[in-house]
Amino acid sequence: EAGVTQFPSHSVIEKGQTVTLRCDPISGHDNLYWYRRVMGKEIKFLLHFVKESKQDESGMPNNRFLAERTGGTYSTLKVQPAELEDSGVYFCASSQSMNTEAFFGQGTRLTVV
């Protein structure tokens, strides 16, 4: 069974540009989460989808971040326009039901220069 996959693994963009991160959860997992780890700090929650609906987006930093999960399968996280402080590793995780084991992808390392 394929795990959670994220694309790209690395992205280097200039300040002001747009980047779109993609996450393919494990098939059948209704719950999809986005997290971010900024250098040296803890992994922080961004948002949670249940199927195609946003259950909780309280962790989204600002309106430059837009997440979608059309059809309840893969999800995208767009940053537009990117700022220097957006640099970090963006993780996606999925789970079959709440408060059970969550499976993480390997993350997308975003560097904004």
Added chain:
Amino acid sequence: GQSLEQPSEVTAVEGAIVQINCTYQTSGFYGLSWYQQHDGGAPTFLSYNALDGLEETGRFSSFLSRSDSYGYLLLQELQMKDSASYFCAVSADSWGKFQFGAGTQVVVTP
């Protein structure tokens, strides 16, 4: 405020036992999880405690005391491959949203 505290780094020799403590202060609590992450890799699930007590899975065990807002991960018979970062994470609501600690870097030496 809400926080999870765990040591930043622990060093131990092969074969030793390491205990990583985690204290938490969160608005809600549904369970405490532990994840392992090797450099550049995905955080990998190790254990989950929703009730007080000790859960044992092979060389790793996890403990929870909800009254003390405290848990720990015990790594026994340390191996070189156990060198990694270990994160405690609290499920702070019924939807499975995690709040993570900053991670503990475990360094295993020969």
